[in-house]
Amino acid sequence: MLKNISLLAFLSLGFIQSLHAQGASDLWVVDTEGKGGKFKLLTQTANPLTNRPEYDNQPNFINDSEMVFSAADQKGNHDIILYSFRTGNFTNLSKSPDRSEYSPNLTDCKQYISAVVVEPDGKQRLWLYPIIGEAPELLYDDIAPVGYYDWYDNKAAMFVLGEPNRLVYARGKGDLQEISKNIGRSVKNRPNTPEISFLDRNDLESTEGREKVAIKSFNLKTNTFRSLGHSLPGSQDLIWIDKNHLLMAKGNEIFIKNVKDSDWLSLGKIESSTHQNISRMAYSPELNKLVFVMNRN
Template sequence: MSKNIALLVFLSLAICQTLHAQAASDLWVVDTEGKGGKIKLLTSTAKPLTNRPEYDNQPNFINDSELVFSAADQNGNHDIILYSFRTGNFTNLSKTPDRSEYSPNLTDCKQYISAVVVEPDGKQRLWLYPIIGEAPELLYDDIAPVGYYDWYDNKAAMFVLGEPNKLVYARGKGNVQEISKNIGRSVKKRPNTSEIAYLDRNDLKSTSEGDQVSIKSINLKTNTTESFGYTLSGSQDLIWIDKNHLLMAKGNEVFIKNVRDSDWLSLGKIESSTHQNITRMAYSPELNKLVFVMNRK
């Protein structure tokens, strides 16, 4: 086995092991009021949405009342779960004992739930799960191992694990654009633009509390880049709540930043005796709710 092949096998195994060794986590929800830069967290309303010793994580809203996320069963296998705020019901969108699904999201065409799938042989690629319940389809057979992604123009911008990690955009079969190398795990489309935002780990600010990573975007129509300042120290998950405002969290506290400003402003702290450390988040302006992940203590 050559050095390069051995390294790829090692990296693929490493990410699979990392995914399966995730810490026990739950989804929480908190009500909000106001929009954009005037958003407020009504922290007294915060409560668990799930409450299990397994892994519930990676939430994404797919419409104005439904959320999808990745959830582990007691055997450590991960499926896509749908939660309806309208009915309060949880529904399995996948139930696949031979593979695990992560990072579910709605495709641009709204006909599929996409997911990063760890396949039986360890490959980690992007698959599509038809909303009408038909068999899932492999989207890009030659792009792996995929870690995180988002959509623009019905094509995926993907974090591909490697040495270093890189961001690519699949413009078409055999036409995969490499955008950046050495990126962080947040890959998020900027609302109402042609831009994909990402974390550029080539541009760091070191602090006593951890590294601050440069937030950048690429316009996939013009190939121009833009910078939006730096992350919170030691944090790596961000979301857009509109075109001009980002949310991140540190510990149990949620922060907001306008793209034109350098400072992050606190929106409030979630008090809990059972959970800590907010990571991934999902926001619904229609529901006025922020869903976020917290680790069990």
């Protein structure tokens, strides 16, 4: 067991079901310019980064030129893939015929790629894959099932599936701090803060028959909550591009919101005759690129 690293992950029942019925999706990339409130998408530069009938999804940047994502092979097994924007090469970081890896990300200590692993017996637990290529390590043998997650201070927060689902922060072995219950699938560390942001499904509004979910954050140092507005109607995935600005998407259109504002502003629509419905996104301020997932028609 790796010392001094704990996990915060979150999971919904839909996540478990989706592992067994993943649709065809590709990664796309678009250039950006500006920062903060002047952030813009150069939508005319958008193009597919992958183009396969299988599942390519869940991108995360791990440094200033590389990202990792989960990709299915032709047999439906999911591995961790590394893509380099510097070389344009794709490399398998895992190739495990008896298990599938999802939601890869870099740990705070930068020594591991973490991933949710569906093991041969169906358990879903968090594993760590050493950057130097050594054998992967199981992080917690007693926490399952886990799903999406993010890191803060070499610890993480977990969505633990149960009755009800719980969002917890693993402060240490056997020391799980409960943050909330009944959350959505986006759990993200707010950059340069001790806050974990999440979608609170206990606080809903309805617009045109679609749900808007409250976006909240929890300060892990002061144990206090902050309200950050509501999600786009019907959208589940958000990311931070800095400590004050959030991105979400609806259909093929991407929106931005300052945490101090209630309204989402459109950054533009991605035109495509082959793909639709943007979901997960990853942003690199060093590369000025936004990577996002789109479903194949």
